[in-house]
Amino acid sequence: MQAKVAVIMGSKSDWPTMQGAAEIMDKLQVAYTVEVVSAHRTPDKLMEFGEQAVARGFEVIIAGAGGAAHLPGMVAAKTRLPVLGVPVQSKALNGLDSLLSIVQMPKGIAVGTLAIGAAGAFNAGLMACQILANNDAALAERLEAFRTEQTEAVLSQPDPREE
Ligand code: RP5
DSSP, X not given: OOOOEEEEESOGGGHHHHHHHHHHHHHTTOOEEEEEOOTTTOHHHHHHHHHHXXXXXXXXXXXXXXXXXXXXXXXXXXXSXXXXXXXXXXXXXXXXXXHHHHHOOOTTSOOEEOOSSHHXXXXXXXXXXXXXXXXXXXXXXXXXXXXXXXXXXXXXOOOTTOO
């Protein structure tokens, strides 16, 4: 199946966080690729990736990075595809550095910034599915089912003391 989502990240160390994006895309049966592309350690690879992203058939890019997190903004600078940026929680500053590096894009190049860490990675995957569902009725149905299941799980157990 043609992968419509590319999940890229600055380091292998980002994978434990970024696998949340993969988890929801697996559940909703959306094909994706996963690759380490570092803005700082592999800048030429990053440029090439951005230049070829449309031709490779991707429709959404999820980019996770921590610290001085230039990856989402730089890949967005090289492609018209929507880029969803995930600030990975850093050791020194708990991901506030990652968040601010990703969220404060100058006018004219857009990055959709998600929450710091695991919730952000999961929601980036979810958001990618929501974008693709605009043109995929079967995926839209799976998304609705996921949302209904989530709502029912909360409603069926309103007592917080119960498992
Ligand atoms: C960033 O630096 C990566 O996105 C990662 O979050 C952070 C630390 O990378 P490693 O030193 O663990 O490879 O480029």
